[in-house]
Amino acid sequence: MYDYFYGPEGEQFSFIRVPKLFFENEAYRSMSAEAKILYGFLLDRVSVSMKNGWRDEQDRIFIICTIEEIMSKLGCGNKKAIQLLTELEDKIGLIERKRQGLGKPNLIYVKNFIRTVDNTGQRHLWKCQNDTSGNVQITSLEVSKSHGSNTDNNKTDKSYTENPIYPRKEADGMSEHRMYEDYFRDALEYDVLLQDYPYDRETLEGILDLMVDVCCSRREYIRIASDDKSRDVVKSRFMKLSSSHIQYVLQCLHENTTDVRNVKQYLLATLYNAPTTIDSYYRAKVNHDLYGT
Known part of the structure; x- marks a missing residue:
């Protein structure tokens, strides 16, 4: 029999964090619970890759997570693990796999769940409203002229390459500081x-x-x-x-x-x-x- 939690014991452990947005926004309504958990597990690996310096030539972080690892972590079979990866990649678009060949494991790019990029290269941020926790909308971010589709200019714009998380200012004037807040x-x-x-x-x-x-x-x-x-x-x-x-x-x-x-x-x-x-x-x-x- 499992024992109870006493006092502060419930706060002792490490957890895999699954974004609340997955449960509150209509865009993720069709996403399966197992896929949400798998994304949380993959997202946890991103920080490890950052420490290891696992970045490609475009400074994009990638992780390595084999099918066997997913089977072990989720307690599922090979077919289910592949199905969940396919759901995250093809149906939701939250990961991207890149084959290495020669029997090597795929590289997995875990996509940013609070930011999207449209066909023009502009970034859009999921913005959670404070008045109602379930009210989530997507807002457009203003993109610097040097941060458009011109890749040569992107490389020379130091202010953006140093902090790729969010652009400096949103179209409605909301600052980057406010977004993080x-x-x-x-x-x-x-x-x-x-x-x-x-x-x-x-x-x-x-x-x-x-x-x-x-x-x-x-x-x-x-x-x-x-x-x-x-x-x-x-x-x-x-x-x-x-x-x-x-x-x-x-x-x-x-x-x-x-x-x-x-x-x-x-x-x-x-x-x-x-x-x-x-x-x-x-x-x-x-x-x-x-x-x-």
Whole structure:
């Protein structure tokens, strides 16, 4: 028999994150539940590829995930694994496979689920409205003249190649900063955090601003605990954080007894390390509560 969760134990584990958009928007209504889970698994691999430097000549990130791995992870047969990959590629368009030949596994490009590109090269962003969680629409993004279909100009436009996630400004004037802010407010369940931690409103606002600033940064590296980390790696870490990670960061702040001279650097390090330190923190806390050690 499985035991119950006690205290903070439910927040100890790592999870595969499946975008909420898949369950809230009509465009993904026909997508099977297994395909949504598989996309979450493939998306998790993207950050590993970033660390390994797995990029093609166009700076596009790819992953390697064999049919056998998918069969093992999803507990399905060969036919089902192939069917799900085909659904993601041909029916939904969220992945693209590239054959290597000579018995080598396919390269898989995991497509950005919140951004599309039309025939003219313009990018469009899924924009979640704050007033109703289920109301999602697609909005057009203004594209720089140097970021059109002319590939030669694209290569010389340094401001875009340094930060390919979002263009600088949307057609209606909404800034890149606002786009990231909307994303984090939804992903971190920011309004719920404000309700649960009313006395930490200023700290939560500071954390949100810091995460958005990092994602909008044009710097190649971000200083984390005296080390220079790739901006893309830091951004990837931040965009995978959940409300439980922010709760953990708040607890670290409350329990810290040393003098923090640079709060910004402390928060950057704590946020960046949260996915890898949260498990051991709560495990130690549970052991302390149980055994008083």
